[in-house]
Amino acid sequence: MPPSAAAEAPGPAGPPTPLTVELIPVLRDNYVFVLHDGRRAAVVDPAEAEPVRRWLEERGLELEAVLHTHHHADHIGGTPGLLHRWPGARVVAARADRERIPFQTEGVVGGDQVDVLGQQLEVLEVPAHTRAHIAYHLPGELFCGDTLFAGGCGRLFEGTAAQMHAALKRFAALPGSTRVWCAHEYTAPNLRWAARQRPGDVAVAQRLAAVQERRREGRPTIPSTIAEERATNLFMRAADAAELADLRESRNHWSG
Ligand code: ZN
Ligand code: FE
Helix, strand or coil: CCCCHHHHCCCCCCCCCCCEEEEEEECCCEEEEEEECCCEEEEECCCCCHHHHHHHHHCCCEEEEEECCCCCHHHHCCHHHHHHHCCCCEEEEEHHHCCCCCCCCEEECCCCEEEECCEEEEEEECCCCCCCCEEEEECCEEEEECCEECCEECCCCCCCHHHHHHHHHHHHCCCCCCEEEECECCHHHHHHHHHHHCCCCHHHHHHHHHHHHHHHCCCCCCCEEHHHHHHHCHHHHCCCHHHHHHHHHHHHCCCC
16 A cells, blocks of 8 residues: 555644643752653753652653752752763753853853743843843743742842832733743732722732632642732732832741
8 A cells, every 4th residue: 555645744843732830848848840741841940850850750851951940959950960961951041040050051141042842931131139030931821930929029139129119010021811820839928918908909909818728728829820920919919119119128027
């Protein structure tokens, strides 16, 4: 029988397989994010190697890339261990952090497009939590590290309130349905603080109740969405850098 022409001809390229995004809880309150197509995977901010290696191996996934948002140990600590297991994996990080993330193989700057499993991720420069912090965006998904948190924002270790305000405005301009994959489970304390700051705010109170219910069930509150953050995140709602600075100061000293 002649071979089928249809079977022989290379098919049209077609759209890339949509990626699945999942999270792995590690350490006390960190999340590592996995993007995969069922066969190949990329991870964002692996705080630890072992739980990530196990998670990938249990699902038969091959690690192709590690993406970093910033240099803190709870975001890069697992990378050397993962490279030991998958020596061919690419390591994407801010070029400006090449000394603090020395195992990077692809230094990126704002506006770069990073190909991850056939999808293009845009690099956003969002200095504030650290001076070289970056975020990754693809349609519908935002990996924002320690810049935006659900109901909060990162501490200003190396940047200014003005920089954080600019970063949050930039995120706020993304479509409301964009999922926010932030790197820590701080949502309940953030919203308890927010509810104390804005006692009459119904949207904040309702979100706090929903988040506390999720936590009682032992479930992550991540991802949130840009629409939820616009509505209930006091830092994202801040009119200007001065208001954000006041909120940051208040949140730093709050231990409720
Ligand atoms: Zn950090
Ligand atoms: Fe962190």
